[in-house]
Amino acid sequence: MLYIFKTIREAIANWWSEFTLQTKLLAAATLIVSLVMSGLTFWAVNTIQQDARLNDTRFGRDLALLLAANVEPFIADTNLTEVAKFSQRFYSSTSSIRYMLYADEAGKIYFGIPFWEPEVENSLTIQRSIQLPEDYASNTRKPLVRQHQSPDGEVTDVFIPLRADGKYLGVLAVGINPNPTAVISTNFTRDVTIAVFITIWVMVILAGVMNALTITKPIKELLVGVRQIAAGYFKQRIDLPHGGELGELISSFNEMAERLESYEEQNIEELTAEKAKLETLVSTIADGAVLIDNDMQVVLVNPTAKHIFNWDDIEVIGNNVLHHLPTALQTQITRHLYQMAAGECESAEFRILLNEPSKRTIRILLTTVLNQPRESIKGIAITVQDITREVELNEAKSQFISNVSHELRTPLFNIKSFIETLHEYGEELGAQQRQEFLETVNHETDRLTRLVNDVLDLSKLESGRTYSLDAVELGQAIEQTLRTYQLNAKDKGIEIIQDVAAHLPLVKGHYDLLLQVLANLVGNSLKFTQTGGKVVLRAYPVTSSSNPQTAPLQVRIEISDTGIGIALEDQQAIFDRFFRVENRVHTLEGTGLGLSIVRNIIEKHHSKMNLVSEVGVGTTFWFDLEVYG
DSSP, rough: HHHHHHHHHHHHHHHHHTSSSHHHHHHHHHHHOOOOOOHHHHHHHHHHHHHHHHHHHHHHOOOOHHHHHHHHHHHTOHHHHHHHHHHHHHHHTOOOOOEEEEOOOOBBEEETTTTOOOHHHHHHHHHHBBOOGHHHHHHHHSEEEEEEEEETTTEEEEEEEEEETEEEEEEEEEEEOOHHHHHHHHHHHHHHHHHHHHHHHHHHHHHHHHHHHIIHHHHHHHHHHHHHTTOOOOOHHHHHOOOHHHHHHHHHHHHHHHHHHHHHHHHHHHHHEEEHHHHHHHHHSSEEEEOOOOTTTTEEEEEHHHHHOTTSSSOOOOOOOGTOHHEEEEEEHHHHHHHHHHHOSSSSEEEEEESSSSOOEEEEEEEEOOOOTSSEEEEEEEEEEEOHHHHHHHHHHHOOOOOHHHOOOEEEEOHHHHHHHHHHTTTSSOHHHHHHHHHHHHHHHHHHHHHHHHHHHHHHHHOOOOOEEEEEOOOHHHHHHHHHHHHHHHHHHHHEEEEEEETTEEEOOOHHHHHHHHHHHHHHHHHHHOOEEEEEEEEEEEESSSSTTTTOOOOEEEEESSSSOOOOHHHHHTTTTTTOOOTTOOOOOOOOOOOHHHHHHHHTTTOEEEEETTTTTEEEEEEEEBBOO
């Protein structure tokens, strides 16, 4: 039962919520008006009923007093026959009397009209006596009036004490019917009031239903549609057959939704294209880019940043960036990130050395991202630059400058010292001493010239300058190199051997640069080979190991010597600038730039320098050149 009541209450509440505020106010006003009108009507009906009851009471009292005055003599003489006759005539002469009852001093009924009808007994609920107040007999001529309901309507009972010569003889009870005209009027008024009340509410309910069907429902549909449009759902349409102003409003709404949908599709296409351009741009830039929101959640990250931070195999979008950054970086930038998110600073820059996943130096740039009016912070952009190569180049540049300065300072100091000695003490020196001083100055000047030339050559090679490669006959370059060093080898007692294959094909290269390579390599071999040793120049074609019968694609050049050799730990650094093996074994002249120049020239020929060496046995340098054509 409780569940049914709750269900009905919810249904009524839902039904009531369907109405507009105007309809609810109209219903409330109608309820108040109808209640006021009904109250006034019922008050009027009640007033009429009270007036009718009062009239019935007066009429019944007067009628009962008249009857009592006429029958008292007969009752005093105990002439009940005359009492019965007179009562019968009196009862028959008026329709207002319902019944008459006569009771003695003890209240026992001894006569009544109509005494044979059981309705008398039922109406008063009287069996054999009339119950009256104890002091009723002392109130001489004062009648007692009361009303009671019977199946035929309300009856007014009038009790008149009977007296003769001051003696109490009993009581006369007369039942008076209500005034039929007043009853009909009262009932009619009541029925009309109820009918009006019901009619008003039926009209209100019908008006509410019509309002809900014709006005409220379309308005609610429009309200839902507007909310959907405001939420960004532009596919919303209202399909209600309605005319008049509401029909025009619904039609205008649908037209507006269609235009918004068209604009949205166009804007989405443009935004998608712009987003694709932006993502392509971000993904292709050399610097790492990470975009986070104010809660430190990653919004965007490009492949470069993933590679730098080793995020290739993890998903960081939507996660807290601080949970995935290297510890060294996280320690330095956490406080600055929260300060920028709070608007306390706009940018920051850091340089950090990372050891994981590989040792590298990075520069971190933090910049706040503002909204269009530049009023609030929408996120933080993290730019990551891998400056490892830059740092290495700066260190190499510093080392190069330091080495060049050192190499220049030594010959310049020697030249200055000997010239100052000749200038101040030239007359005191002998001719042989002056000659030795001049030879030393000349020797240091040549050394200084070689250093400057080597630095210039290396600078040209590392500047990115391109060289045109043409057909080169290696045999001619080898012969020219050997002629240059033949005399030097003879002075040192070193044998130079030329081993060039017959019909050697032309190679693709730059003649002057290759001549410089051969000169540096042969010069180094002669420098580090002792008397009685050998230096061998070989050149031969290289064929494919899988098919030796095919035409050669490359020519290999080897320069071998029987010199001091190069230790294994020095072989990786032998081509670095200013690195000299003699610093570890013995002191010889040189700038330490020759092999660095050789490596750069061979790389310009799209090849690579190789070496095989053993300390105390000798060294072989070799490289391959492409066959021309």
